[in-house]
Amino acid sequence: MKLIEHKIYIVPLQFDSSKLITRATGLKYASDMTWDCDTIDHLDRHTDKLNIIDCRITEAECEFLENYISQHKTTPFMLTIADPYESKCKDHWYYKMLFRVKNMPNVTFLTKYLPAEIVKTLQDSIPEDKMVFIPYPFVDSYSSSSNFKHRRKKVIFSGSIGSIYPYRCRFRRRVKLNPLLWSKVTFLEHPGYADIGENLKHQVIGEAYIDLLSNYRFMFVSPSRCGLEFMKYRECAYARCVPIGKAPDSFSEAMSSAFLHLDFDRIYQSLQKCFSIPVDELEARSKSYYEAFAAERNPEILNKKLDAFLESRGFIE
Template structure:
């Protein structure tokens, strides 16, 4: 969908603004900066381009640096009627608890005229508490869009019947993932059944990467196995892995995120911590596994269709603007 979109009779020119200085090229997944907006068909522009004002609504990426904050502050100091509204994108339920002063600026702007929030996940935890304190700022949903160009068509018949496990290891934040890794450490059976890809680290923060299996390499590796573990943190939110499992054409295993459709949730088996249950799922007839994998991909294509996401965001942004004008 083009940057200027007509949905249900509403026309909005939306531009996605990203940091002028943040090292997006080092991000370990395509869910930040210009890469987030690309499947939506939105024009992307550095934050230094805010002053042009040639748009109806701006969405501002959450990776902001000190120079970006200075530009955003100057923009928001202008009279509200002379500048289009902006939505700060929220990509983590814990973001309001950050100690990063640049990210704290995003939340310090709450209830300023023309300032709203676009959340990738359903509001949960600290962000949910933050939204309940808002008086004039609105909140819109803006989930990860499904990018069909990233799909891999690798038949399940040629794959290893194992479970692909990946991501950061935190007992508090990822209890399901943490528990499986802990059991795998002591179980020869689970070490055989589960392929564990360690977290690559955070090169964006200046740390050396542990490996380079990210972006397309990540999906390609996942597509070597029949099953893909999904868990949505302690808040059970829809991480990008939920669409990446569909890109890989894999069978979802784990816990369906709260925000998934009934059609997507039906592709999961009820999750248990029993190794024999996992082995039973891995050994299902290949036709049944293929049916689940295809159904899951179809469900995610429909649920996270870019035109659908853009349409819903425009409707929410327009409703927020109408309420503020009333």
């Protein structure tokens, strides 16, 4: 394997990243990670680089990539992985390709979440030095005010509802059943995913979403059943809200320390306790949460972790 000096993020040829409601993939993700970007039809331009593959490539592009990898054994490839859910992913063309190429010597994997379900199965089937966990980067371009005295003493709740989100479902159900909490929580419907052809239900996305969050003292955030560190944890920090709910499995002690963990069997009592915290302490928690995120999830730190992984593989020195 040749030594590499540069990384290139490879995206699908015709995918419209502008339709994404977050910066979790595509051109925006590459930009946040400070990586150069190109489309999959230009692989021949980057045989001397680490080719980091976007997980949104099409079925035809997967077939092309698999053949290309096998024919270019001295070019290193890193395939990114997001969702780990077995029921959703096991029959998807991209995940099927991951298992077919997993033993090729020029293939490694970057998972954006701690391995779980199908990703854990993949991890368990390969050597330890073939997969690295690199969470989403923290890049604040919003500059939200942290002045809590002018914010609503309420919780803002948003996100999809379903079986893979047990904590969201329990919180939402308990609030809906308790009239004493109706004025304490604002629910924002999930906008939908325009990138997969859904019609957006509202335009409170991107900067408008962060602006909305920044009107509230508290934001409810929780992982899926797999304990995943969703983009919402960053968005909570961008908006300088105090996070309440449940921290993901990947948080360090510093990132968890500012978190207000709810007792999901006693939601009313937990929220009353949160609402009784003095505003100065809330502002300090918000600041601590923001600073921990900025310190541990900034692109420079994440790229250093990636470089250390690549060095251990002998790809760089």
